[in-house]
Amino acid sequence: MSSLLSTLTSRLAVTLGIAGIDESLAVVTPSADPRFGDFQTNAAMVAAKALKKNPREVASSILEHLKVGDLCEVPSVAGAGFINFKVRESALSDALNVIRNDMHLGVVSVEKPKTIIIDFSSPNVAKPMHVGHIRSTILGDSLARIARHLGHHVITDNHIGDWGTQFGKVIYGWKHLLNRESLEQAPIAELVRLYREVNALEENDSALKETVRHELVKLQQGDAENLEIWKQAVALSWREFERLYGLLDITFDERLGESFYNDALGPLVERLLAEKIAQLSEGAVCIFFPELHAMEEKPCLIRKSDGGFLYATTDLATLEYREQRWKPDAVWYVTGAPQQLHFEQVFAAGRKMGIKTELRHIAFGSILGEDRKMMKTRSGENVELGGLLNEAIERALAVVAEKNPDLPKTDQEEIARLIGLGAVKYADLMQHRLTDYVFSWEKMLSFQGNTAPYLQNAYVRIRSIFRKAESEGMGDAIATASSSITISDPAERALALQILKFGEVLHAVLEDQRPNLLCLYLYELADSFHRFYEACPILKSEGDVRSSRLALAKVTSEVLKTGLSLLGIGVPERM
RNA sequence: GCACCCGUAGCUCAAUUGGAUAGAGCGCUUCCCUCCGAAGGAAGAGGUUGUGAGUUCGACCCUCGCCGGGUGCACCA
Known part of the structure; x- marks a missing residue:
């Protein structure tokens, strides 16, 4: 089932083809501003550049052949050559009714599933997990969930440091x-x-x-x-x-630590020497990259002069093992930005070994304390992850107990667990992964603003509406809520368009491995819902309007729940 | 010295292939609960996107030079 956006895109592509314009320019995006309609394409301006023609004229000629009357009002040319689309309310209702009955909520799986190995978390044995492992663990898990959701074959591997001096x-x-x-x-x-x-x-x-x-x-x-x-x-x-x-709530498919590769290290080095990929230098075995200008003086060391092996040696052995066992299309390493050079060396060495697989270092910035330096305890030690998570849960429990003292203690504890852990995960994922961020309990546990508790609360609020509907004997209204959604109010329209974006955003997230785009999407969804909630009474309306609005609320809650689950965050039914 | 990352509102951060008047949250100023959860909403103030050039119809985004901060750079992982 094709979405509104993909239908518009394919129609545009056909039209461009007729006009003799490169069909790959058929890109339709949501409009930045509602005044410019719901969707727009910049194809005319891009094409005009190549054709050396007037962008507005190109846009006009495209519109002559573009047939979208069933979906949109008559498209208009605006500004420098933008083509704006305003979706008909009937088309919006139709699209939403399709999504509502789609268990994937409009998310279309990738056409060509890839086998992706995601290497993340990787704590060291005999040392506690600390804040330094948070981002790798949370980011890696979320990417794995999203990639799977889109139909990829994902293998998560926890390459723990279980061998060392x-x-x-x-x-x-x-x-x-x-x-x-x-x-x-x-x-x-x-x-x-x-x-x-x-x-x-x-x-x-x-x-x-x-x-x-x-x-x-x-x-x-x-x-x-x-x-x-x-x-x-x-x-x-x-x-x-x-x-x-x-x-x-994180699991791994494999837990092959460094020690697993011990026996492979010696033979690997010998083979690379024999194949002239590596050479002796100052007593150590190195792989040089004279052909890569930036790395001319950055050889990859794979054996020390005392005969010991290094980090890079294990990584190459690991890479080779993964190649042989899974024949992956991609291997993603979720580790901190400081390790960038190391991975450039390993990837370059891997290519010399004939490995064609897409290798990506998914780098991320540091977590800073309130002093804007690397987060440490007062005595200068790493903050242990276990203690940090417990504190998050305790802080959440204090809030829950205060706001909802009548709930049974066990319910409060369960809710606090979801809120506390969700807050920690969301605070991390909502940031652009490459930027350093300041860790703040107050911010992540706030119920206002772009936080996990705010999103969880939006979900809870919708559930509360349904509980109320049931308790007031509106069972029939809930039942007919599956009949049809009709869009009329501007707030309904904005919410509907936001819901329809869900299908696109996950692909964008995976494109650059950036779950913060999903966070942003969910926040805007919750925001759209709250405006809708203010402007459009649900239970106080009647008949078809009520069942339509109930249905709209229902889809919203499902997208919220699914979206949060892809970030590894659970939702309570009440809080 | 070289390489990579980052400089956006007072603070913390966004910004969808290079797109239209750069957006949120927190904080600040006003409003809105006889009304589905005010854990919410409406409105306002707040910007030369570090800086100087260049490419383009169009630049926070691309190119080059500076300034400032962070990280890494041969036998740790």
């Missing part, structure tokens, strides 16, 4: 300083304690330093005891990670 200290600490009880209660905290204590002891004790290093070497060589300790540390860390992912 920190294990020398952890293992030594485990053997000599372990507190079993603490380990049971708060495993990661105990592992961190071990790491720190050994680190401090090492400072002035070179003999100990050597012992600790030896523990790491034993682990790398496969020593049974050390391997067992390592396995337990990984398992215990996972236990805590999963608890957080469960709270956030």
